[in-house]
Amino acid sequence: MSDSALQNLDLSLPAFAMQGLTKVFGSGPSRVEALRGVDLTIPAAELVVLLGPSGSGKSTLLNILGGLDSATSGSLSYFNLDLAAMDERQLTQYRRQHIGFVFQFYNLMPSLTALENVQLVTEIAESPMDAAEALAMVGLENRQHHFPAQLSGGEQQRVAIARAIAKRPRVLFCDEPTGALDSKTGRTVLNVLQEVNRELGTTILIVTHAASTAAMAHRVIHFADGRISKEVENDQVLSAADIDW
Amino acid sequence: MLASLDQKLLRDLWRVRGQGLAIAVVMAFGVMLMVMMDGLINSLSETKRSYYERYRLAQVFAPVKRAPKHLLQQISDWPDVTAVEGRINGGALINLPDETIPIRAQAVSLPDYRAPRLNDVYLAEGRRLDPTHKNEILLLQGFANARGIKPGDHLTATLNGTRRSFHVVGLAQAPEFLYTPAPGEIVPDDKRFAVFWMSEDALAAALDMDGAFNEVLLTLPLGANSAHILHQLDQLLMSYGALGAYTLDDHLSNRFISEEIQQLANSNQVVPPVFMGVAAFLLYIVISRMVQSEREQIGLLKAFGYTGWEISLHYLKFVLLIAILGALLGCVLGVLGGRGLSGVYQLYYKFPFLLFRLDPATVISSLLVSIMVACTGAAWVVQRVFALTPAQAMRPPTPTDFSTSLRFGQGLLAKFDQPTRMVLRTLNRHPLKTLMSISGIALGMALSAGMLNVLSAFDRTLAFSFEQVDRSDLNVSFVEPLGPDSLYYLARLPGVLAVEGVRDVPAIFHFGRERYRGAVTALTPAPQLFRALDKHSQPIALPQQGIVLSKALAGQLKVQTGDTLLVDIRQGRRPKLPIQVAAIAETMTGAPAYMDLNALNRLMFEPGRVSGAHLRIDMHYAQDLYAKLKDMPAIASVNLKNQSRQAMEKMMDEGAGATRYVMMIIAAVITFGIVYNSARIAFAERARDLASLRVMGLTKSEAAFVLLGELGIITLLAIPLGCAFGYGLSALISAGFSNDLYQVPVTVVPTAYGSAAIAVLLAALGSGFLIKRDLDRLDLVGALKTRE
Structure with a gap:
C-alpha cells in the first residue's frame, strides 16, 4: 500500500468493516483468546459505545482499530484500505493523520503546558486546527498555559480530548475516558465528545464500563467473552447532559 | 524458605x-x-x-675526597651517633667484549675481615668475597641478569685509568641500590649501569686510598638532630674535601x-x-x-x-x-x-x-x-x-509539576518545537540530577583526560629533553677535569663532527634557609649541542656574571630572577660564591643550574678546564669511535643519548604506559555507567509518555529524540566540563608529582582530551543504541496500561 492511499479514502464506505476478527495472546497454557471472531461495521460519523465487562475484548478491539496492535486473523478495513496489511511505518502515518486517542489516565506530557500538549500534535498533523481553538472547544481557553500538574482530572482529560481532536482526526478512540473522573466532571467530558462528533463529524468509539453512557450513542455494541453479544442502534440519542450516571 | x-x-x-x-x-x-x-x-x-x-x-651519608681512617673513631665518639662505617667508592667502567661502549659502574668497598657495620649487601647468588683473593667481586644482580653474567664468570673493568680483571663470585643487591639509574638519568636501565662490591684493601690500592676512606656512613638514635650532625660532619671533613653530608631522605x-x-x-x-x-x-x-x-x-x-x-x-x-x-x-x-x-x-x-x-x-x-x-x-x-x-x-500520582521549575526564557523556548521543549524542561525540572549526571560524566572523562594528558606530555618531555635541550649524539665525562687540549683531541677522532666542552662541578646551593645539593653545569658560550632553554624553547644566553637555574631548582630554593644565591662549590679550591640568578630555564628532568664555562673557571681559578664533552658524530664511524673511546683511560664514561631515551621510552611502554589503556577503560566504564543508567531510568520513567507519543503518531525516531536528546545534551555539556576538570587534574598531578628529580609538565595535549572525549561519546552512543533498541521494541498497549 502506498502512502498516498491514506490521502485517497473512499468516504462513501463505512469507517470500519471487519469480518471474523480474532486476537490470541500467548500460546500453550497461557493462551488467551481476546477476540473470538468479531463481525462488525461502523459507519462514518457515528458515536459508538462499546460496553462489556473487563476482559470481554472491547479494549483489544479498540487497540487493533487504532493501529496499536494487530489482529491474529480476519479482515479489517478502514474505508477502502486494508488495515491488516499496513506495516509499522504506515500504521504510524495512519495514527498521525487520521486517528485521535483519549485514555483513562489522560497521558499528557507533564513537561508541556496545556497549549503545548495540543501543539505537540498540531506540529506534525497535515491540516490541524489552531491549538488554542481546540482548547476553546473543550472550554479551557483560560487554562492554556497551565501544566498538567496544575489542572484537575477533568481538565486534564479535556486537554487530552483537545489534543486528540486538534489534528481533525477522522476517528477518535476513547478508552474509559471518564474512568478516573467523578460523575459531574465525567458528564462534562462526554458532552465535549458529543459536540466534537456533532460539529466535526468525527467518528467516535468509546469503550466504557458505564452502561448509562449508551444512551448518548448512535450505536451500542455489547461485548462478552471476546464476541459481540448484542448490537443496538439507538433511535433516539440523548444529550450527555441528560443521561443518568 | x-x-x-x-x-x-x-x-x-x-x-x-x-x-x-x-x-x-x-x-x-x-x-x-x-x-x-x-x-x-x-x-x-x-x-x-x-x-x-x-x-x-x-641514615647519614657524607662523601669526601679523601679522609684518614682515624676520623672514624672521632665520629663514633660523638654522642648522637649509634654506628659509623667508612668506605671507599668510586666510578669504574666495565668492558664487556660484546659491548662497543664501556658501561658505567660504581665500585663499593666491603671490609675484608668483618661484615660491614652499615650498608650490608644481600647475597642473591654465589658466595661472599674471600679476603685472600683480591680480584673477587660481587656484582649487582640486576646488571648480571641483564647481561647474562653468572658467578664464576670473569670481567674486566677500568678503575682509576687502569684496566683490571675481576672474578665474579656472587650476585648481590643492596637497599641503597633499590633504584639504580645511571648517573644523570632518572630511569634505571639494568644493562647500562652496574655496581660491584670488592675488597676494601684492593679498592683502596686501586683508587690510592690506603688508610683512607671517601664516604662516611652513620646511623643516629631515634630523635637525633640530623641537621646538627650534618653540620658537624661538614665541619670535620671540610679540609679533606667534603662534598656535603646528606641524610637518607x-x-x-x-x-x-x-x-x-x-x-x-x-x-x-x-x-x-x-x-x-x-x-x-x-x-x-x-x-x-x-x-x-x-x-x-x-x-x-x-x-x-x-x-x-x-x-x-x-x-x-x-x-x-x-x-x-x-x-x-x-x-x-x-x-x-x-x-x-x-x-x-x-x-x-x-x-x-x-x-x-x-x-x-x-x-x-x-x-x-x-x-x-x-x-x-x-x-x-x-x-x-x-x-x-x-x-x-x-x-494515582499527580503528574510531575513543571510549573515550579526554573523558567527558561519564553522567547528562547518559543523557537523550539514541543519535543525539544520537553527535553529542555525535563533537564531543567531536576537541575540537581542533571548537574550530577553532567559532573559524573565529566569526572570520568577528567580522570582519563588528565592521565592521558600527563602521559602524552611525557612524550613531549622526551622530545624536549632529547631533541631541543640535548642535541648531541653522545657525551663523555672525564675521570678528572682536563685542559682544553682534551677537546681538540676528541675533535680529531674519526667521525666526530662537533665537540662542545662542559664542566659539571658538585655544589651546594644556599638561599635563606633553603639548601640544595646539586651541581653547576657550565656550558661553552652560545652552545649548539646542549643548551639552556626558556619556557618558549628559546636558548638562554648564559651571562658572564650570574647563574641560570632550572625551574625545579628555583622552586626548591624558592628563588626568583634577581635573587642572589650562595653557591658553595665542592671541587678545586671550593670557593663560596654569591651569584645572582640571571634567568630561569625550562627543564624536564633533574634540577640543573647553568653557568658560562669561562665564568665558572674564572671564579674557580682553573681556566680552560672541562669535565666532559658533548659530541655530534657521523654514525658511519660510530663503532670505530666507540672502540677508541673505550681505550682512553681519561674517559670515565660514555653515554649514548639514544640509549637514555630508549630506557625512558621502555619504562613508559611497559610500566606507566599500560596505565594509559587502563585510564581509557576507566573513563568508558564511568561514562557508560552514568549514561546507561540515566538513560535506562529516564526510559522507565517515561515509557508511558513515549508510548503516548507513538500513539499520537510520532515516529520511532521522533519519540526517541525526546529521550535521547536529553542524553545527548547531558553528554555534550559534560565534555567541556570534563576538559576543564581534566586540566585541573593534570595541574594537580603536575604539582603533586613534580619534584627536583623529574617534572611533570602541564602542557595541554589536545589529543589527550580528544581521546577522552571520544571514549565518552562512544560510551554515550553505546548506551543510546541500547536504549533506542528497547524503545523500538516498546509495547505500546502494555506501556499505556501502566498508570504511572
Missing part, C-alpha cells in the same frame, strides 16, 4: 541486572584501586622498611622509592573516592526510581501492616547486595592488579622479594566504605518510603 519480600528482592535484582551490574562494576573499580594501591603502599613500605633494617642502611634511590610510595598514597586519596561518589549517585537514582514506581506496592505493604523500617530495609538490602557484589569483585580485581603491578615495580625497584600483601583491614575497610556509599545513596530515598501513607500511595 525466603520471606516474600526477599523473593521480591531477588526478582527485582534480576530485572535490573544490567543496571545493577553497571553500578557494581563502577564500585568494583573504586574498590579495586583502593585495594590495589593500599596493598602496594603497604607492601612497598613494609618491604622497604624491613629491607633497610635487615641490611643496616645508613636525600639519598637518590631512597628518594625515588619514597616518592613512588607517596604518589601512590596521593592517588589513593583522589581516584577511588571519585568512583565511589559516582557509584553512590547511580545507586541513588536507581533506588529512587524504584521506590517511585513501586509506591503503590509500598502503600499496599503498609496497609498490610509492614512498618516503614521493614520496607526500607527491603530497599536497603537491594543496594547493599549490589554494593557487596561490587566490593567483592573489586577485592578480587585489586589483588590481581596488585600482584601484576608488584611485578612491574620489581622491574624498576630491586627488592630481593616483593610480595603483594593484602592487609585484611583493607578488605574490611573497602567493604565498609562500599556499604557506607550504598547507604548514602539509599538514605535519601528511604525517608520517602517513611513519608508515604498507604492512602496517598495508592492514589
Whole structure:
C-alpha cells in the first residue's frame, strides 16, 4: 500500500468493516483468546459505545482499530484500505493523520503546558486546527498555559480530548475516558465528545464500563467473552447532559 | 524458605541486572584501586622498611675526597651517633667484549675481615668475597641478569685509568641500590649501569686510598638532630674535601622509592573516592526510581501492616547486595592488579622479594566504605518510603509539576518545537540530577583526560629533553677535569663532527634557609649541542656574571630572577660564591643550574678546564669511535643519548604506559555507567509518555529524540566540563608529582582530551543504541496500561 492511499479514502464506505476478527495472546497454557471472531461495521460519523465487562475484548478491539496492535486473523478495513496489511511505518502515518486517542489516565506530557500538549500534535498533523481553538472547544481557553500538574482530572482529560481532536482526526478512540473522573466532571467530558462528533463529524468509539453512557450513542455494541453479544442502534440519542450516571 | 519480600528482592535484582551490574562494576573499580594501591603502599613500605633494617642502611651519608681512617673513631665518639662505617667508592667502567661502549659502574668497598657495620649487601647468588683473593667481586644482580653474567664468570673493568680483571663470585643487591639509574638519568636501565662490591684493601690500592676512606656512613638514635650532625660532619671533613653530608631522605634511590610510595598514597586519596561518589549517585537514582514506581506496592505493604523500617530495609538490602557484589569483585580485581603491578615495580625497584600483601583491614575497610556509599545513596530515598501513607500511595500520582521549575526564557523556548521543549524542561525540572549526571560524566572523562594528558606530555618531555635541550649524539665525562687540549683531541677522532666542552662541578646551593645539593653545569658560550632553554624553547644566553637555574631548582630554593644565591662549590679550591640568578630555564628532568664555562673557571681559578664533552658524530664511524673511546683511560664514561631515551621510552611502554589503556577503560566504564543508567531510568520513567507519543503518531525516531536528546545534551555539556576538570587534574598531578628529580609538565595535549572525549561519546552512543533498541521494541498497549 502506498502512502498516498491514506490521502485517497473512499468516504462513501463505512469507517470500519471487519469480518471474523480474532486476537490470541500467548500460546500453550497461557493462551488467551481476546477476540473470538468479531463481525462488525461502523459507519462514518457515528458515536459508538462499546460496553462489556473487563476482559470481554472491547479494549483489544479498540487497540487493533487504532493501529496499536494487530489482529491474529480476519479482515479489517478502514474505508477502502486494508488495515491488516499496513506495516509499522504506515500504521504510524495512519495514527498521525487520521486517528485521535483519549485514555483513562489522560497521558499528557507533564513537561508541556496545556497549549503545548495540543501543539505537540498540531506540529506534525497535515491540516490541524489552531491549538488554542481546540482548547476553546473543550472550554479551557483560560487554562492554556497551565501544566498538567496544575489542572484537575477533568481538565486534564479535556486537554487530552483537545489534543486528540486538534489534528481533525477522522476517528477518535476513547478508552474509559471518564474512568478516573467523578460523575459531574465525567458528564462534562462526554458532552465535549458529543459536540466534537456533532460539529466535526468525527467518528467516535468509546469503550466504557458505564452502561448509562449508551444512551448518548448512535450505536451500542455489547461485548462478552471476546464476541459481540448484542448490537443496538439507538433511535433516539440523548444529550450527555441528560443521561443518568 | 525466603520471606516474600526477599523473593521480591531477588526478582527485582534480576530485572535490573544490567543496571545493577553497571553500578557494581563502577564500585568494583573504586574498590579495586583502593585495594590495589593500599596493598602496594603497604607492601612497598613494609618491604622497604624491613629491607633497610635487615641490611643496616645508613641514615647519614657524607662523601669526601679523601679522609684518614682515624676520623672514624672521632665520629663514633660523638654522642648522637649509634654506628659509623667508612668506605671507599668510586666510578669504574666495565668492558664487556660484546659491548662497543664501556658501561658505567660504581665500585663499593666491603671490609675484608668483618661484615660491614652499615650498608650490608644481600647475597642473591654465589658466595661472599674471600679476603685472600683480591680480584673477587660481587656484582649487582640486576646488571648480571641483564647481561647474562653468572658467578664464576670473569670481567674486566677500568678503575682509576687502569684496566683490571675481576672474578665474579656472587650476585648481590643492596637497599641503597633499590633504584639504580645511571648517573644523570632518572630511569634505571639494568644493562647500562652496574655496581660491584670488592675488597676494601684492593679498592683502596686501586683508587690510592690506603688508610683512607671517601664516604662516611652513620646511623643516629631515634630523635637525633640530623641537621646538627650534618653540620658537624661538614665541619670535620671540610679540609679533606667534603662534598656535603646528606641524610637518607636525600639519598637518590631512597628518594625515588619514597616518592613512588607517596604518589601512590596521593592517588589513593583522589581516584577511588571519585568512583565511589559516582557509584553512590547511580545507586541513588536507581533506588529512587524504584521506590517511585513501586509506591503503590509500598502503600499496599503498609496497609498490610509492614512498618516503614521493614520496607526500607527491603530497599536497603537491594543496594547493599549490589554494593557487596561490587566490593567483592573489586577485592578480587585489586589483588590481581596488585600482584601484576608488584611485578612491574620489581622491574624498576630491586627488592630481593616483593610480595603483594593484602592487609585484611583493607578488605574490611573497602567493604565498609562500599556499604557506607550504598547507604548514602539509599538514605535519601528511604525517608520517602517513611513519608508515604498507604492512602496517598495508592492514589494515582499527580503528574510531575513543571510549573515550579526554573523558567527558561519564553522567547528562547518559543523557537523550539514541543519535543525539544520537553527535553529542555525535563533537564531543567531536576537541575540537581542533571548537574550530577553532567559532573559524573565529566569526572570520568577528567580522570582519563588528565592521565592521558600527563602521559602524552611525557612524550613531549622526551622530545624536549632529547631533541631541543640535548642535541648531541653522545657525551663523555672525564675521570678528572682536563685542559682544553682534551677537546681538540676528541675533535680529531674519526667521525666526530662537533665537540662542545662542559664542566659539571658538585655544589651546594644556599638561599635563606633553603639548601640544595646539586651541581653547576657550565656550558661553552652560545652552545649548539646542549643548551639552556626558556619556557618558549628559546636558548638562554648564559651571562658572564650570574647563574641560570632550572625551574625545579628555583622552586626548591624558592628563588626568583634577581635573587642572589650562595653557591658553595665542592671541587678545586671550593670557593663560596654569591651569584645572582640571571634567568630561569625550562627543564624536564633533574634540577640543573647553568653557568658560562669561562665564568665558572674564572671564579674557580682553573681556566680552560672541562669535565666532559658533548659530541655530534657521523654514525658511519660510530663503532670505530666507540672502540677508541673505550681505550682512553681519561674517559670515565660514555653515554649514548639514544640509549637514555630508549630506557625512558621502555619504562613508559611497559610500566606507566599500560596505565594509559587502563585510564581509557576507566573513563568508558564511568561514562557508560552514568549514561546507561540515566538513560535506562529516564526510559522507565517515561515509557508511558513515549508510548503516548507513538500513539499520537510520532515516529520511532521522533519519540526517541525526546529521550535521547536529553542524553545527548547531558553528554555534550559534560565534555567541556570534563576538559576543564581534566586540566585541573593534570595541574594537580603536575604539582603533586613534580619534584627536583623529574617534572611533570602541564602542557595541554589536545589529543589527550580528544581521546577522552571520544571514549565518552562512544560510551554515550553505546548506551543510546541500547536504549533506542528497547524503545523500538516498546509495547505500546502494555506501556499505556501502566498508570504511572
